[in-house]
Amino acid sequence: MAGVGFALERMTKGRSLSSTAGAYVYAALLVAGPWIFTVLGIGGVGVVACAAADCAGLQVFRTIIIYNSLTTAILTGPLAFVCTRFVSDRIWMKRYDSITFAFVAAFAIFAAVALLTCAPFYLFLTDLSAAEVAAVLQNLVLMGAAWLLIPFIGATRGYLAISIAFAVGIAVTLVLLVLAPGESPGRLLSAFNAGLCIIDFALAWQLTREYGLALVPDRELLRTAITYWELPAIGGTFVLGLWIDKLIMWFAAPVGVSVVAQGLRTMPNYDTPMFWAQLAAIPIFAVFFVHVETNFFRLSRNFYGSLTREVSRGRLVEMKVRMSNFVFAKISGLFLSLAVIALIAILISFIAIEPLGLRASQMSILRAGLAAMVFHTAAVFCFIFMLYFDLKRCALTISATFLLLNGTLTAALMPLGFAFFGYGTLAASVATLVVAIGVLGRELPWLDFHAFVTNNTSLRAGPRRRPGTTRAS
Amino acid sequence: MTTADICLLVEGGYPYLLGGVSSWVDSFIRSLPHRSFHVVAFSVSTQPRRRRFELPDNVAHLTDVILDDCPPGVPPRRRAAGQIDALIDEMRRLLLAGAGPAWVDFVRELDRCGLAQRALLDSRAAWSAFERVYDATVPGAPLVDFFWTWRFLASSMLAVASVPIPPARIYHAISTGYPGLLGARAKALTGNPFLITEHGIYTNERRIELSVADWIYESPAAGFDVTGRTGELRGIWLDAFNSMARISYDCADLITTQFRMNQVYQLHDGADEAKLRIIPNGIELDRFAAIAPDREPRRPTVLLVGRLVPIKDIRTFIQAAALLRRRVPDVEALIIGPDDEDPAYAAECRHLVQQLELQETVRFLGRVPDVRAYFGRVDVLALTSISEAQPLAVLEAGAAGVPAVTTDVGSCREILEGPAEPGPDGAGGFVVDACDPGATADALARILLDPALRERMGEVMRARVHTVFDQRRIIARYDEVYESLSPVRADA
Numbered sequence: 001m002a003g004v005g006f007a008l009e010r011m012t013k014g015r016s017l018s019s020t021a022g023a024y025v026y027a028a029l030l031v032a033g034p035w036i037f038t039v040l041g042i043g044g045v046g047v048v049a050c051a052a053a054d055c056a057g058l059q060v061f062r063t064i065i066i067y068n069s070l071t072t073a074i075l076t077g078p079l080a081f082v083c084t085r086f087v088s089d090r091i092w093m094k095r096y097d098s099i100t101f102a103f104v105a106a107f108a109i110f111a112a113v114a115l116l117t118c119a120p121f122y123l124f125l126t127d128l129s130a131a132e133v134a135a136v137l138q139n140l141v142l143m144g145a146a147w148l149l150i151p152f153i154g155a156t157r158g159y160l161a162i163s164i165a166f167a168v169g170i171a172v173t174l175v176l177l178v179l180a181p182g183e184s185p186g187r188l189l190s191a192f193n194a195g196l197c198i199i200d201f202a203l204a205w206q207l208t209r210e211y212g213l214a215l216v217p218d219r220e221l222l223r224t225a226i227t228y229w230e231l232p233a234i235g236g237t238f239v240l241g242l243w244i245d246k247l248i249m250w251f252a253a254p255v256g257v258s259v260v261a262q263g264l265r266t267m268p269n270y271d272t273p274m275f276w277a278q279l280a281a282i283p284i285f286a287v288f289f290v291h292v293e294t295n296f297f298r299l300s301r302n303f304y305g306s307l308t309r310e311v312s313r314g315r316l317v318e319m320k321v322r323m324s325n326f327v328f329a330k331i332s333g334l335f336l337s338l339a340v341i342a343l344i345a346i347l348i349s350f351i352a353i354e355p356l357g358l359r360a361s362q363m364s365i366l367r368a369g370l371a372a373m374v375f376h377t378a379a380v381f382c383f384i385f386m387l388y389f390d391l392k393r394c395a396l397t398i399s400a401t402f403l404l405l406n407g408t409l410t411a412a413l414m415p416l417g418f419a420f421f422g423y424g425t426l427a428a429s430v431a432t433l434v435v436a437i438g439v440l441g442r443e444l445p446w447l448d449f450h451a452f453v454t455n456n457t458s459l460r461a462g463p464r465r466r467p468g469t470t471r472a473s
Numbered sequence: 474m475t476t477a478d479i480c481l482l483v484e485g486g487y488p489y490l491l492g493g494v495s496s497w498v499d500s501f502i503r504s505l506p507h508r509s510f511h512v513v514a515f516s517v518s519t520q521p522r523r524r525r526f527e528l529p530d531n532v533a534h535l536t537d538v539i540l541d542d543c544p545p546g547v548p549p550r551r552r553a554a555g556q557i558d559a560l561i562d563e564m565r566r567l568l569l570a571g572a573g574p575a576w577v578d579f580v581r582e583l584d585r586c587g588l589a590q591r592a593l594l595d596s597r598a599a600w601s602a603f604e605r606v607y608d609a610t611v612p613g614a615p616l617v618d619f620f621w622t623w624r625f626l627a628s629s630m631l632a633v634a635s636v637p638i639p640p641a642r643i644y645h646a647i648s649t650g651y652p653g654l655l656g657a658r659a660k661a662l663t664g665n666p667f668l669i670t671e672h673g674i675y676t677n678e679r680r681i682e683l684s685v686a687d688w689i690y691e692s693p694a695a696g697f698d699v700t701g702r703t704g705e706l707r708g709i710w711l712d713a714f715n716s717m718a719r720i721s722y723d724c725a726d727l728i729t730t731q732f733r734m735n736q737v738y739q740l741h742d743g744a745d746e747a748k749l750r751i752i753p754n755g756i757e758l759d760r761f762a763a764i765a766p767d768r769e770p771r772r773p774t775v776l777l778v779g780r781l782v783p784i785k786d787i788r789t790f791i792q793a794a795a796l797l798r799r800r801v802p803d804v805e806a807l808i809i810g811p812d813d814e815d816p817a818y819a820a821e822c823r824h825l826v827q828q829l830e831l832q833e834t835v836r837f838l839g840r841v842p843d844v845r846a847y848f849g850r851v852d853v854l855a856l857t858s859i860s861e862a863q864p865l866a867v868l869e870a871g872a873a874g875v876p877a878v879t880t881d882v883g884s885c886r887e888i889l890e891g892p893a894e895p896g897p898d899g900a901g902g903f904v905v906d907a908c909d910p911g912a913t914a915d916a917l918a919r920i921l922l923d924p925a926l927r928e929r930m931g932e933v934m935r936a937r938v939h940t941v942f943d944q945r946r947i948i949a950r951y952d953e954v955y956e957s958l959s960p961v962r963a964d965a
Contacts, residue, residue: 310615313607449600452620459624 027286033163034150039279041170041195045188048177056260060128061188063264066271068118068140070243075114076147077239078232079106083148085231086224087155098218099211103152105221110144125263128185135189142196149203153210161206169199185261230392234399238383241403242278245410245425246271252411255418270421273362277369280345281377284338288381292330299323300388304451316448324444327385331437335378342370361418368422375429376402382436389447390455394439402432477511477533479955480641480659482652484515488526488535493865494672495526497754498647503529504948508955511639515651517541536639540651541625543632546589554598556586561593561602561627565610568626569709571716573723576654577661580634584662589631594624611705618706626713630654638662643958646721649675649742650714653721660724666958669725670752673862673883674738679714681784681860683707719743726958731863732884733892752951753884754863755944760845761872762939767849772805773921776851776875778844778866779858781812781819781837786880788825789910790857795829796914801921806835807851809844848873852927853920858882859907868942871934876927877902878916891937901934 029036042065050058083106090099118140122133146166153162173195177188225232249267250257256269303319311319346367349356358366379398386395410424443450453459481502487495502510512528513536528535549557563579583589593599607619633654644659644667646652653669660667684707722728722744729750730736736749775794779785787808794806812819826835841847844866854870854877861883868888870877879885881904889902903916920927 307617310618312613313604313616314613316616446597446600448616449597452617453595453600 024283024286024290027290028282029163031159031285031289032282033159034146034166036282037163037166037170041173041192044170044174045177045192048174049181049183049188049191055183057183057185057188059258060185060260060264061192063258063260063266064136064139064185064189065192066266067264068136068143070247071114071118071140072110072143072147073239073243074236075110076106076144077235079110079235080148080151081231081235082106082221082225082228084151084155085228086221087152089220089224091155096211097214097216098221099152100208100213101215101217102221103148103207104215106148107145110148111141114140114144121263126261127263128261132186132189135186135193139189139193139196142193142200145200146196146203149200149207153203153206158206158210162203165199165202165206168202169195169197171195172198228392230396234387234392234396237396237399237403241399241406244403244407245428246274248407248410248414249421252414253421254414269359269362269418270365272357273366274369274422274425276356276358277342277345277366277373280341280370281338281373284334284341284377287337288334288384292334292381296323296326296330296385296388299326303447307451313448320445320447323447327440327444331378331381331385331440334381335374338374338377342374345370364419365422368426372422372426372429375426375433379429379433379436382433382440385440386443389443389450391443391450394443397439398432398436401435402428405431474640475509475533476640476642478508478642479505480511480513480639480644482513482515482644482646482656484648484650484652486516486520486525487512487514488524488528489514489516489520489522491525493862494647497672499526499529500944501948501951502532504944505952506531508952509533511536511641513538513636513639513652513655515540515655534639536636538632538636538651538655540629540632543594543628544589544635545591546631546635547587547592549588549592549596549598553588553592554601557588557592557596557598558602558605560586560588561599561606564593564627564630565606567720568630568713568716569610570712571720573657573720576657576720577724580658580661583631583634589635590628593631594628610709614705619709622706622709626709634658641665643668643955645670646725647672649718649721650679651717653725654717657720657724660726666726667724668954668958669721669728671728671730671735671739672754673860674730674735674742676711676714676718676742677738677860680711683710715742722748727954729954732887734884734887735862750954752947752954753942754865754868755942755947756865756868756872756938757944758872758939758942761848761869762935764845764849764873766874771850772803773801774851775804775806775853775855775917775921776809776847776870777807777855777857778809778870779856780810780814781808781822782815783818784858784860785810786857786859786908787818787822789908789913790855791822791825791829791831791835792910793855793857793913793917794835795831796910797917797921798831798834800914800918804834804921806831806855807838807847808835809838809841809847811840812837844869845873848875851875853878853902853917855913855917856880856885857907857913861885863888868938871901871938872942874931874935876920876930876934878913878920879904880907880913881905882907888937889934892941899929899933901930901937 042062045061046055046058049055083102086102087099090096090102115137119133119137122128122136123130126133128136150162153159173191176191176194180187180191182188246267249270250265253267253270257265257267259265299319299322303316303323306316306319349358349363349366353360353363379402383395383398386392386398405428406425408424409427413420413424413427481498483494483498485494486492487498498512502512506529508531510529510532511534512532515538516522518539518541522537560579560582563575563582567575567579603620603623606623607614607616611619629651633651636655638655638659640663641659642665644656644663644665646656646667646669648671649669653675656667656669659665719742722739722742725748727750728739728744728748729752730739731753732751736744736751739749740746775797777785777787777790779787781787790806790808794804797804797806823837826832826837848870851870852875854867854875856864856867856877856879858864858880859882861880863884864879867877867879867885871888877885877889879889879902886904889904890900903919905912905916920930
């Protein structure tokens with residue numbers, strides 16, 4: 001996001017407090033626009049469509065959206081990581097002709113896997129009607145298309161377009177529900193799907209405007225996935241790590257599990273506070289992309305750019321040390337900021353418990369979730385730095401560590417009862433941050449080695465002649 | 474794999490590229506049908522691999538050594554940093570100031586530990602050692618350039634040090650450099666004899682290449698003069714090629730070259746005088762002896778046979794033709810040779826012809842099916858090259874009785890004037906300084922304007938070539954060398 005970050009950074013240097021605050025809100029919308037607008041949309045649907053507190057259709061609708069979000073995230077995560085790399089490489093090479101094809105290929109894979117796995121689930125393991133299942137599957141495919149389109153548009157820094165598309169799409173959903181009120185899951189899903197159609201259409205229009213409509217098959221897409229096998233693994237483990245504790249709770253918690261449509265299990269007592277806790281990280285993500293990433297981009301551009309400017313080793317080491325110091329200083333600063341945000345959130349939660357839809361019994365989960373957010377988000381920043389340095393295996397180590405520990409510790413602490421819910425994720429987050437700092441500390445002194453050897457594609461260029469002996473005749 | 478009589482180690486293209494050395498190798502192998510050969514071709518991964526020569530029947534095997542693709546080797550052990558550091562330091566010493574015994578110790582150590590690319594190029598320990606090499610060798614130089622320099626030199630050295638030694642009774646390298654390194658290794662590991670034949674002097678050729686290489690960064694202060702102070706990265710390359718030559722010479726049992734001047738360079742590069750022998754190039758006399766001079770009336774004609782590339786200095790020939798026309802107004806200057814290797818230079822030459830208004834004098838004939846057809850129709854051969862070994866064109870024209878004017882490069886003086894000073898047999902032409910159009914034109918004019926001199930020089934050339942450069946005799950000498958080096962055959 002560095003290109004957008006520079007503009008945002010300039011905005012934050014405004015003279016008035018309001019202009020600075022406005023810049024950060026704007027940055028937050030760019031950073032997490034789809035997420036924010038989706039949350040607002042789901043909340044808005046509840047307000048617009050269901051006046052009564054026990055609106056059964058709304059609960060089914062929300063559960064379906066959660067399930068579809070989970071499925072979409074897990075399936076699109078690996079694809080999005082591969083596509084992002086492919087698109088970046090194509091843009092760098094100024095070869096745009098196969099980018100639209102890459103999206104279509106990724107979407108086809110997603111749609112095929114999603115429909116093959118989810119259609120039987122919704123048809124045979126829930127009591128949803130055929131029409132409702134059709135709407136659910138439509139929602140799944142539309143949501144997947146939107147999540148897959150985001151990295152393609154993001155590659156050309158079209159973050160504003162993404163956020164506007166989501167804002168308009170969600171607005172359309174709400175308007176439709178106002179014009180044609182109803183609270184059945186089918187009605188709510190149809191309105192939501194109409195909004196998603198707008199979002200998908202807007203993003204697809206942006207995609208084809210950038211890269212054209214022609215579908216030019218390119219084997220390089222597959223080669224990217226194979227060569228950089230770590231990328232889909234990173235995408236998969238990262239997303240699954242975020243959801244694994246919820247999945248374990250839904251299917252193994254002894255108390256508090258909610259079942260709708262006969263087969264859709266969730267645990268609002270756990271999901272809601274954890275969700276709010278994760279949402280609290282958004283302001284710091286905005287700070288990261290506005291200030292940290294832009295300054296880091298300058299330093300890394302100096303470092304990597306100097307390699308083509310005949311720089312000496314001494315000068316390169318100076319730049320490396322400067323960049324390493326910057327990374328550690330910013331991780332520390334961000335960690336402190338996250339801690340302050342978490343503390344404020346905990347204090348606010350005492351008075352905002354009702355607006356947040358929480359009960360007193362959920363406060364310990366919220367606190368654990370906020371503490372976990374501090375450590376996990378700091379680990380995610382380390383993870384992002386790893387990806388900036390193209391240290392894919394290190395990034396995979398971090399995402400896999402969190403997945404493994406979050407799943408293991410959540411399951412391990414579950415028998416201790418409701419009071420310990422969320423502490424598995426907290427412990428996993430702490431341990432993951434420790435691992436992430438350790439990996440960063442180990443790798444940053446080797447950045448020049450990685451630039452010259454590990455990530456030097458020239459050393460691993462295409463098919464080459466192989467040595468060997470042949471019979472002459 | 475069967476044991477070949479001779480393992481021929483060739484860098485420079487055979488059998489994948491056309492060229493002087495490749496043609497010599499092909500002809501050489503065919504001339505020794507009673508001996509079996511194992512050819513080892515040294516190349517880089519980007520070089521095309523389509524064979525341009527059909528391998529003779531007596532070539533049993535062909536091994537490719539890809540210099541920029543060394544084997545991965547065994548993975549480094551956790552605590553191998555010290556060993557890696559020591560090996561890399563040894564590589565540095567070998568590349569910068571190598572000698573035969575150190576190379577032998579190094580290849581034996583590599584043979585024992587099995588380390589190669591993974592440990593010695595791609596590991597963190599290797600990077601740390603590389604940083605120390607940089608600091609000790611070229612502190613302050615562009616790191617990226619030194620990285621690629623080191624990477625190629627170290628990788629190629631490891632490729633040569635790791636390739637399985639083809640089983641053979643004698644190892645014969647057609648240059649020092651990488652073939653020489655492998656020959657030295659083969660000699661150390663098998664104990665079998667090792668022979669070097671140098672056409673051009675490897676270190677000189679690399680020096681010329683490096684002096685014009687635009688892929689090596691040097692500060693402008695370093696200069697680009699081949700005779701002047703070399704820049705630090707060029708210096709490393711030159712040191713490496715000098716080291717390879719020294720290692721090759723140290724380990725060789727015998728070193729042959731085609732003419733005396735080359736031996737001076739070989740001695741300078743560290744060769745032991747006792748190992749040096751001269752075996753000139755040979756040509757098939759029967760193919761040229763029968764060419765009779767064309768007595769039909771025609772314009773006085775000068776012929777140059779050579780590619781249109783800077784090293785042949787065609788521009789000097791064209792300028793000489795302009796000066797020559799003043800004294801021999803109806804002179805015709807023919808240039809036979811391909812023009813596709815350096816199109817820019819070829820265009821420059823054609824432009825110069827127009828600029829000097831020589832369209833009626835200079836003719837570019839391009840590639841011709843058989844150059845022999847022209848030897849009967851020309852009066853004198855010109856050679857303006859700034860570097861040569863033993864130019865076949867001069868020998869072939871000489872065999873047909875055509876005198877020559879050549880620059881003082883390679884063995885041209887020996888060919889034209891004989892092995893000693895011009896003796897009673899006289900000279901077969903004139904030797905002039907390189908890049909001197911005036912002297913070239915003067916010498917050509919003397920031959921063109923004096924039919925008796927021309928006749929006498931032609932006969933001298935014909936006699937000398939028949940006496941000294943008869944291919945059958947030359948091949949017999951190589952056969953004798955092989956025989957003298959041959960270990961006693963186990964199956965004999």
